Amino acid sequence: MSANNASDLPGVSDRLAFNAMRNWKEKLIEGLLLTAAAISVLTTLGIVYVLVSESIHFFQNVSLFDFLTDTQWTPLFDDAHFGIMVLISGTLVSSLVALLVAIPMGTTIAIYLSEFADSRVREVAKPILELLGGIPTIVFGYFALLVVTPILQFFFPSMPGFSLLSAGLVMGIMIVPYIASLSEDAMRAVPMSMREGAYAMGSTKLYTAIHVVVPAAISGLAASYILAISRAVGETMILAVAAGMQPNLTWNPAEPAATITSYIVQVALGDLPHGSIGYQTIFAAGLTLLLITLMFNILGQWLRAKYRENY
Amino acid sequence: MKPLTTEQIRAVIAKGKFRDNLFKAMGVFCLALALLVIVALIADMVIKGADRFTLDFFLNFASRRATQAGILSAWVGSLLVMLVTALAAVPLGVAAGLYLEEYAKRNWITNLIEINISNLAAVPSIVYGLLSLGIFVYQFGLGQSILSAGLTLALLILPIIIVSTREAIRSIPAMIREGSMAVGATRWQTCRYHIIPYAMPGILTGVIIGLARAIGETAPIITIGALTFIAFLPPVPYTEISEGVNAGLFDWVMSPFTVMPIQIFNWTSRPDPAFEVNAAAAGFVLMAMVLSMNAIAIYLRYKMRKNIKW
Numbered sequence: 001m002s003a004n005n006a007s008d009l010p011g012v013s014d015r016l017a018f019n020a021m022r023n024w025k026e027k028l029i030e031g032l033l034l035t036a037a038a039i040s041v042l043t044t045l046g047i048v049y050v051l052v053s054e055s056i057h058f059f060q061n062v063s064l065f066d067f068l069t070d071t072q073w074t075p076l077f078d079d080a081h082f083g084i085m086v087l088i089s090g091t092l093v094s095s096l097v098a099l100l101v102a103i104p105m106g107t108t109i110a111i112y113l114s115e116f117a118d119s120r121v122r123e124v125a126k127p128i129l130e131l132l133g134g135i136p137t138i139v140f141g142y143f144a145l146l147v148v149t150p151i152l153q154f155f156f157p158s159m160p161g162f163s164l165l166s167a168g169l170v171m172g173i174m175i176v177p178y179i180a181s182l183s184e185d186a187m188r189a190v191p192m193s194m195r196e197g198a199y200a201m202g203s204t205k206l207y208t209a210i211h212v213v214v215p216a217a218i219s220g221l222a223a224s225y226i227l228a229i230s231r232a233v234g235e236t237m238i239l240a241v242a243a244g245m246q247p248n249l250t251w252n253p254a255e256p257a258a259t260i261t262s263y264i265v266q267v268a269l270g271d272l273p274h275g276s277i278g279y280q281t282i283f284a285a286g287l288t289l290l291l292i293t294l295m296f297n298i299l300g301q302w303l304r305a306k307y308r309e310n311y
Numbered sequence: 312m313k314p315l316t317t318e319q320i321r322a323v324i325a326k327g328k329f330r331d332n333l334f335k336a337m338g339v340f341c342l343a344l345a346l347l348v349i350v351a352l353i354a355d356m357v358i359k360g361a362d363r364f365t366l367d368f369f370l371n372f373a374s375r376r377a378t379q380a381g382i383l384s385a386w387v388g389s390l391l392v393m394l395v396t397a398l399a400a401v402p403l404g405v406a407a408g409l410y411l412e413e414y415a416k417r418n419w420i421t422n423l424i425e426i427n428i429s430n431l432a433a434v435p436s437i438v439y440g441l442l443s444l445g446i447f448v449y450q451f452g453l454g455q456s457i458l459s460a461g462l463t464l465a466l467l468i469l470p471i472i473i474v475s476t477r478e479a480i481r482s483i484p485a486m487i488r489e490g491s492m493a494v495g496a497t498r499w500q501t502c503r504y505h506i507i508p509y510a511m512p513g514i515l516t517g518v519i520i521g522l523a524r525a526i527g528e529t530a531p532i533i534t535i536g537a538l539t540f541i542a543f544l545p546p547v548p549y550t551e552i553s554e555g556v557n558a559g560l561f562d563w564v565m566s567p568f569t570v571m572p573i574q575i576f577n578w579t580s581r582p583d584p585a586f587e588v589n590a591a592a593a594g595f596v597l598m599a600m601v602l603s604m605n606a607i608a609i610y611l612r613y614k615m616r617k618n619i620k621w
Binding site for chain 2: 022025026029030032033034036037038039040041043044046047049050051053054105108109111112113116117125127128129130131132134135136137138139140141142143145146147173176177204205206207209227230233234235236237240241261264265268269271274282283286289290293297
């Protein structure tokens with residue numbers, strides 16, 4: 001290092017200037033970092049702005065009452081009808097099928113991994129689940145249409161080539177990893193002393209898991225189910241590929257139907273002019289989708305707050 | 312109540328054990344089912360697409376004739392979109408994560424940002440497509456370009472990168488910061504020379520997982536109206552695109568494009584079964600990309616857990 005003569009050291013005013021400069025730079029950097037963090041808020045504002053502003057144009061042409069009560073969805077025909085229930089029915093039926101697969105399967109895997117499996121099984125199982133969760137949804141869509149549908153048709157020859165059922169089943173498999181890993185985290189957070197208490201009373205592992213661990217972790221389980229519902233409602237490609245894109249007001253999973261998301265894809269694939277009513281419908285549909293997911297999220301937060309247990 | 316006899320107690324225990332084992336079997340069965348789906352998926356695509364794994368498949372453009380169609384424009388498009396996504400999302404995500412962990416005071420702004428990030432993670436991806444269609448494509452006039460798609464996916468994976476950055480930073484003990492500041496480093500110097508380097512493996516894991524998610528995303532890119540039939544590549548910088556005109560360094564970002572998932576969607580939704588084969592082969596290529604990225608991330612995390620001991 002350089003000599004430590006007093007004359008080599010910078011003067012007081014130089015050091016003050018240096019400090020001022022440094023403080024200024026620190027402030028600047030902090031400001032830049034805050035801006036980056038604020039981008040996420042801007043994203044939300046952008047989403048709300050785009051959906052609401054285009055939907056306002058839409059609702060100037062279509063009354064809200066028709067939108068909610070009409071039983072046909074034919075926005076691109078001459079005889080245009082805008083009954084969103086048609087798309088909502090497809091969304092709900094496919095989501096329900098998915099959840100009927102994903103919730104039992106995901107919860108069973110979570111209980112097994114957290115309460116029964118030893119660490120070696122867990123080391124293998126977790127990456128498998130992660131890989132399953134990482135498969136692109138378009139590949140799942142391919143799988144639903146070209147593998148699962150033919151299998152279903154083999155057992156039920158009357159099944160059509162597109163159906164909510166095969167899309168929903170595959171969607172369920174897709175969601176399993178989310179439920180399994182979040183529920184497992186919640187159950188592992190339950191303190192060991194509670195399990196030991198149950199064992200000391202003579203409980204079996206299964207009894208402890210179901211009557212002690214699951215109730216204690218119920219808020220985490222609920223949160224994972226809610227996330228699964230959001231995923232299912234917002235899932236697009238599996239439905240666009242395997243469920244057909246015909247609007248169809250039905251509660252029967254064996255039929256083809258359009259969902260909110262697959263309708264948006266269908267319109268985007270065509271070439272609709274910016275500003276036309278057809279263009280506006282996808283924003284109204286998107287707003288409906290966002291409100292549905294928002295509703296479930298609020299429900300989830302409420303459930304979590306209500307059943308939260310602290311140890 | 313009469314006390315149970317030894318036999319009855321044994322029976323109760325045996326029943327409990329039987330139920331335990333039954334449940335264990337169910338757990339293993341469910342896991343096996345998950346594994347079976349992965350294996351069936353991959354096997355199906357490999358068997359169906361086997362004929363198409365030739366060099367030509369990677370070097371041909373999409374075509375009306377199934378046997379001559381390839382994925383050149385799709386994989387080039389995917390790589391370029393990922394490049395834009397990474398360039399936009401990584402600096403923003405890391406900066407946001409750094410701010411929230413190291414700088415943010417506990418006030419309403421911080422709370423707002425945190426709640427917002429966790430809610431954004433639950434927004435369906437197609438809604439990001441609508442956002443981008445309204446803002447990037449029409450408001451900013453970026454058109455149906457690589458830039459629009461890259462920015463859309465960047466916004467989509469931002470929460471993933473922010474969350475993993477924060478987790479990585481949070482695992483660095485306070486003594487590192489105290490040591491750095493004790494020798495006179497400013498907050499930024501502490502971040503620049505200590506926090507970011509030590510958090511790097513964790514950040515990298517998050518970035519890879521985010522990009523693996525982005526490369527498989529189809530819905531938002533279809534929503535912005537990306538074409539499905541593209542038989543050309545974006546202009547290479549400084550090469551001639553038309554008589555006497557050279558492409559600029561960044562001309563490619565404004566080019567129309569297609570990506571792997573859209574190409575697969577296009578082939579899957581055609582009634583002609585000959586295209587199924589192409590969809591299978593392209594699906595396998597996409598899966599291989601995504602799974603290898605995920606495998607790298609899983610490996611990195613595993614490595615990290617083994618090596619770092621503070």
